[in-house]
Amino acid sequence: MNISAIGVNTLKGIGKGIAKATKTRPAKWLGDKFDGNLEKALATAVVGSIIAKDGIGCAMYVTQSMNNKKIPDEKRKFVAALDLTNGLLMIVAQIGMFLAMRKYSGAIFNKLFDKSFNPIARSNNISRMRMWMGKKGETVLKKLGLEKIFDDKVQKGALDVFKFVLDTAAATIVGKRVIVPLIATPFASKVEKWLDKREKMKNGELPAEEPDKSSPSMKGNEKVEEPVQKPAIDEEEITNLLDIYKKNHTES
Numbered sequence: 001m002n003i004s005a006i007g008v009n010t011l012k013g014i015g016k017g018i019a020k021a022t023k024t025r026p027a028k029w030l031g032d033k034f035d036g037n038l039e040k041a042l043a044t045a046v047v048g049s050i051i052a053k054d055g056i057g058c059a060m061y062v063t064q065s066m067n068n069k070k071i072p073d074e075k076r077k078f079v080a081a082l083d084l085t086n087g088l089l090m091i092v093a094q095i096g097m098f099l100a101m102r103k104y105s106g107a108i109f110n111k112l113f114d115k116s117f118n119p120i121a122r123s124n125n126i127s128r129m130r131m132w133m134g135k136k137g138e139t140v141l142k143k144l145g146l147e148k149i150f151d152d153k154v155q156k157g158a159l160d161v162f163k164f165v166l167d168t169a170a171a172t173i174v175g176k177r178v179i180v181p182l183i184a185t186p187f188a189s190k191v192e193k194w195l196d197k198r199e200k201m202k203n204g205e206l207p208a209e210e211p212d213k214s215s216p217s218m219k220g221n222e223k224v225e226e227p228v229q230k231p232a233i234d235e236e237e238i239t240n241l242l243d244i245y246k247k248n249h250t251e252s
Contacts, residue, residue: 039160047098047171058087082188093175101170105163
């Protein structure tokens with residue numbers, strides 16, 4: 001068997017594997033979900049693959065930082081915490097920006113390109129298409145529905161391209177490269193303190209956290225000490241003392 005035959009057999013095996021994969025339940029579910037919306041399927045696949053790559057990279061970076069002997073011990077936890085928070089924030093930010101732009105990108109397109117796709121512009125563009133097509137082309141397009149072709153192909157195609165570019169750019173550029181670097185370092189400091197405190201408690205260097213006695217729930221368990229009442233002074237005793245004082249001073 002020559003090399004070309006091996007290559008053909010390999011391609012056939014790959015083709016059979018892909019064909020079987022398309023008949024699985026997840027593949028059918030994805031097909032039904034994105035049926036007739038290729039732009040949404042493409043954008044979701046692109047952003048999803050980037051998020052999966054960032055998740056795997058986050059796990060690898062954290063493991064490498066924790067076991068990297070070249071990093072000083074006092075800085076190793078911070079570096080690992082920074083890698084962890086940076087990876088998690090990148091995933092969350094990309095998902096959030098992608099979903100947000102999926103919701104508003106259509107409205108942004110209509111706002112920006114209203115002059116290109118309003119009724120007047122639509123009529124002018126259809127007239128130009130008739131002129132470009134000539135009589136034969138116009139006859140064919142008239143049977144197919146020239147206005148429907150303009151709405152379904154031209155306007156929808158422009159909207160799909162705009163949404164794909166804007167949604168993926170918002171996720172991969174704004175979310176990943178702008179928002180995450182601004183908040184990753186403060187979050188990393190908090191994660192480092194939490195990890196350090198947890199490790200010290202595990203090693204017995206720190207006592208377990210005691211409940212806050214100032215909270216209302218703890219005040220009910222405390223014994224309230226009643227104030228000690230001083231014995232009342234008899235008024236007659238005061239009178240006798242005054243009499244004694246006056247007597248002593250009058251005699252002197």
